[in-house]
Structures are given as structure tokens and as C-alpha cells.
Amino acid sequence: MIGIGGMGSATLWHLARRGQRVLGIDRFDLGHSMGSSHGLNRIIRLAYFEHPNYVPLLRRAYELWREAEQQTREQLLFITGGIDAGTQDSRIVQGALTACREHDLAHEVFTARETARRFPGYKLPDHYAVVFQPEAGFVASERAILAHASLAVSAGAELHGREKVVTIEPANGRVLIVTDQDRYEAGQVVVSAGGWISDLIPALRSTAVPERQVLGWFLPRKPEFFRPDVFPVSNIESEVGHFYQFPTWGIPGFKIGLYHHFHETGHADELSREPTPADEEALRKGIRHMFPDADGPTLRLATCLFTNTPDEHFVIDILPGAPEVVVASPCSGHGFKFASVIGEALADLATTGSSKLDLSLFAMKRFEGASEASLGAG
Template sequence: MMKSFDTIVIGIGGMGSATLWHLARRGQKVLGIERFDLGHSMGSSHGLNRIIRLAYFEHPNYVPLLRRAYELWREAEQLTREQLLFVTGGIDAGTEDSQIVQGALMACREHDLAHEVLTARETTQRFPGYKLPDHYAIVFQPEAGFVASERAILAHVSLAVAAGAEIHGREKVIAIEPANGRVVVVTDKDRYEAGRVVVSAGGWISDLIPALTTKAVPERQVLGWFLPQKPDLFRPEVFPVSNIKSEVGHFYQFPTWGIPGFKIGLYHHFHETGHADELSREPTPADEEALRKGIRYMFPDADGPTLRLATCLFTNTPDEHFVIDTLPGAPEVVVASPCSGHGFKFASVIGEILADLATTGASKLDLSLFNMKRFEETSAVLE
């Protein structure tokens, strides 16, 4: 007889692990299925940490979700007795008329967020690791920082298991078959049924949701850690996280943590897209040089030996906003992500939202920015 569950969660990364916990804590009989190992490095959430910030330049509608995300990260910390959220302050910088600066200011003003507007000289005086061009405007957010992403996934998994969740690693989902108000999930090992299925498969989501084939495009990214020439300038106490739209690229930065190196990434690294199984996970000298270009331009005191390079995936929508919705024509299927490279900070609250959608069909938070109907393929069904 086929094993039955209230909800099955496909993909136990940032979003899926949080969803599994929120469902299990509500007393649901839940199954989580992960095609790789738990905490693997094939997707979007490895590399130690991810930035979290309230002054969201992408759109002010994200701010209420972020406020709830902070609350839930703190709750997970209390329950696991492990720090997951580290507040360092954060910087958004670029030319004064850039979207990154104006968008951050709009979010701050609309939601009454604490912030300061600094000059490049004032920024260097306060945070000497930063050497930004004189014509840049800088928005400083005291509540920004980073989430320990790898720890956070395992923390959510541990909480879910403690609440009764069942989890299968190294099991690949082959098909999702909704029928008569329930869903059958077919894997390379078994078949299961459930009242609802949450698909949070990251870079592989279009394999299971064909309507997203052209709307959820995996992109290769590379992260780098470099030993600073002046290590004291890049400690978490004196170096805030940052997003900087510069003349040499849009870079994002972290202080030294976990690995004794300054961490940097370049948004839309080389614009390399393709199927998630086909994108190279091996960093190259060209990848390193692209990151060093940003270091030399803005962080010259961090231009030391390479400690580590790692690849990860963005899965981008055309407008770079998330997908959080039930599948048109199949409300038993809840679709989560792709998050276009800026989603992990929301994992705690998206897990709660997805649990709401799976159990009640609605969320108290505004999800209008994330519906699937905004795409051309409005008649999406499983094929």
C-alpha cells in the first residue's frame, strides 16, 4: 500500500527545510524528499552564510516579510540554542541615482526603518575596510547582517525531525500526479500520496513544474574568500555586509566568519545559464579574476591570497521576484521559489507562508508580487 502523508515537501534546502518544520510543528504528518544529501553543495544555500537586510532596494513589499523573517530566525535560535542570525550592519551603495540606493531609501522611508546616508569618506572613517569612490552615496542599515545558511538548514531539519517529520535524502522525485484532490509523488525509489505537495526544488523546479521552464532559469555563480592583508579591518565587529553597484559590477560582501577570509560575490557572475545538472561547479581562474576586480576597486586591503572558491546557483525569474503560489489548475501543488539570488534571508518566513498555503490555502502576508499569473503562461498545468 502506498504510504500517505498530509503534505510532502520536495527539496530540503533553505525554503523546504523551514516549510517542513512549520508543518511538523502544527501536527501534520509530513515527508521531506531531497535528491542529494542534506546540506549539499549543488544548489543555492551553501557557502556558509547569506546577507539579511531590512532596507530592501528590490521592492518595499518585501519589508513586512523580512520583519517576520527576523522574528522566526530568532525563534529558531532559541529552540536550537544556536546562533543563526548575526547583525553586523549593512551598506547599500552606488551612484546617488542608482536603483540600489534609491530603492533602499524608498524602503526605509515607506517602512520607517532606521538608516543613515553617508559619504564615501564618512564610510571609510567608520569602516576602514571600505574604500569606495567619492561620488557614491551610501545607505547604512544598522539591523542588517547575515544568516548562517548551512547551519540554518540543518537547524530547521533538526526541529522538523524532533516534531515528527520524516525525511528521505538521496531520493529523486520523477513526477507529481495531482488527481481527485490529492497528489501522488513518484520517486526513483517509491510512490507516496498526500493531500498537498510543496515544490521547493530550487534550480530543478522546472523539471517538476513545466510551466516554469522559461521562467525559472538556473545561473552559475561563484563565491570567493580571500585572506586580507589587514585582517583587523574585516572582522564582523567593524565590517558590515554590503551590496554595491559599481562601475566594475554589482558585488556583495561579508566580513570574515567561519573561514578566515573576506567573502565576495558578483551578481550574475558571467551570465552563464543552463540546466542545473549541466552548469559547471568547478571554479576557474577567470572566476577568481572577476571577483578580484571588485576587491581591487573597493577593498584593496582584502587583496590577499585566495582561500576558497565555490560555485552556487541562482534560479532567476524574468523580473527577479520570487514565485510563491499554488499551481493554477492544481491547487494541491504549492510552488516555492525561484528566488533569483536573493531569497535565503526569507527562508524562515517563506517556510511559514508555504505551510499556510498547504494547510489553509492562504497567507496573512501580501504575496501579490510573487504569483505565477504575472507570467505569460497563465494556464500552467502539470504536463
């Protein structure tokens, strides 16, 4: 297993609990802040505006998050309800409604004023429509990685941090993994390297593009409006950008992010990890536009990475021409909520070559030129 982040840690657990001999390798520390899963938490939601085919995977993801909670005796999944909002004809509103109707999800549709009466932290423009789905919430992402990693170790997995994979060499049903410290031979390798995945899988070089993101936590002027029991998580397509929000949790501040932020792309090693005043101002535009009671002092800013495909759907597949290699991610900024179920799917692919879960949306063949297996240095 290359990469012990959200997807990698879950895959290690699923493989180890099946009795597989498994090794996980990460170039950074376990639970590091260089990738895509730090910053305390990530949204989970069933009313999936991106595509209704995600909903069955989400239902299984909820089951597996709760199973991990039972195994670790630690809460990882927090239910707050969730809002998808924008103009009536926006992609977010129409996509959420399509997912709810196709999969018979409980939901309500509110006006902006009805939303403000029920959830006073929200001050949306009057012309916005709001889809509320009560089962949404967030996953404690940093805790979840460590929980999956601990479960994997308890089931017999071996984990190595601070070890960089240099090459992957598949041949004749085996694969050689060369790192900066050692060489390992295995029957299968699962590559879930996030923003560095194209270093190891060059076939994804033009379709797995790292992008710099910034998250912010701000001290609300009215903290009582932003507690988890009165403030649902949300995705909002607004005139000033697509923003996503969380209630106060862990840090005593309202958390907000701007999807695609400044559209800054490049190699994962070269993107700046230092937040700037311009980053803060971009987030405050969303706060002032829709959450004025949260427009207090800055508590924390943090950068993370998206790794985007052109269609913003995942890559979950066996590498064409190299059946010894399973490829996982990039997840285009909306993948962590699926980590529990993608870990199960990757374990299926690595052990049997197929999965009972429908992964057709995530096949590599949808990208031109992906049919040729290509591996390289990283």
C-alpha cells in the same frame, strides 16, 4: 515536501509543528553543496532595494530566525549592519532609501569618505552614496538548514535524502509523488526544488532559469578591517559590477560575490561546479576597486546556483489548475534570508490555501502562459 534546502527545511518545520504528517524528499544529501544555500552564510537586510513590499516579510523573518535560535540554542542570525552603495541615482541607493522611508527604518546616509572613516575596510569611489541600515547582517545558511531540519524531525517529520522525484501527479484532491525508489500519496505537495524546479513544474520552464554563480574568500592584508564588528555586509553597484560582501566568519577570509557573475545559464545538472581562474579574476576586480586591503591570497572559491525569474521576484503560489500543488521559489539570488518566513507562508498555503502574509508580488499569473497547470518528469 520536495527539496530540503532553505525553503524546504523551514516549511517542514512549520508543517510538523502544526501537527501535520509530513515527508521531505531531496535528490541530494541533507545539507548538500549542489544548490543555492551553501557557502556558510547569506546576507539579511531590511533596507530592501528590490521592492519595499519585501520589508514586512523581512520583519517576520527576523522574528522566526530568532525563534529557531531559541528552539535550537544555536546562533543563526548575526547582526553587522549593512551598506547599500552606488551612485546617488543608482537602483540600489534609491531603492534602499525608498524602503527605509516607506517603512520608517533606522538608517544613515554617508559619503564614501565618511564610510571609510567609520568602516576602514571600505575604500569606495568618492562619488558614491552610501545607505547604512544597522539591523542588517547575515544568516548562517548551512547551519540554518540543518537547524530547521532537526526541528522538523523533532516535531515528527520524516526526511529522505538521495531520492529523486520523477513525477508529480495531482488529481481529485490528492497527489501521487513517484520517485526513483518509491511512490507516495498525499493531500498536498510543496515543490521547492531550486534549480530543478522546472523539471517538475514545466509551467516555469521559461521563467525559472538556473545561473552559475561563484563566491570567493580572500585573506585580507589587514584582517582587523574585516572583522564582523567593524565590517558591515553590503551590496554595491559599481562600474565593474554589482558585488555583495561579508566580513570574515567561519573561514578567515573576506567573502565576496558578483551578482549574475558571467551570466552563465543552463540546466542545473549541466552548469560547471568547478571555479576557474577567470572566476577569481572577476571577483578580484571588485576587491581592487573597493576593498584593496582585502586583496590577499585566495582561500576558497565555490560555485552555487541562482534560479532567476524575468523580474527577479520570487514564485510563491498554488499551481494554477492544480490546487494540490504549492510552488516555492525560484528566488533569483536573494531568497535565503526569507527562508524562515516563506516556510511559514508555504505551510499556510498547504494547509489552508491562503496566507495572512502578502504574497501578491510572487503570483505565477504574472508570467504569460502560467495559467495552465503542467507537470512532468525530473
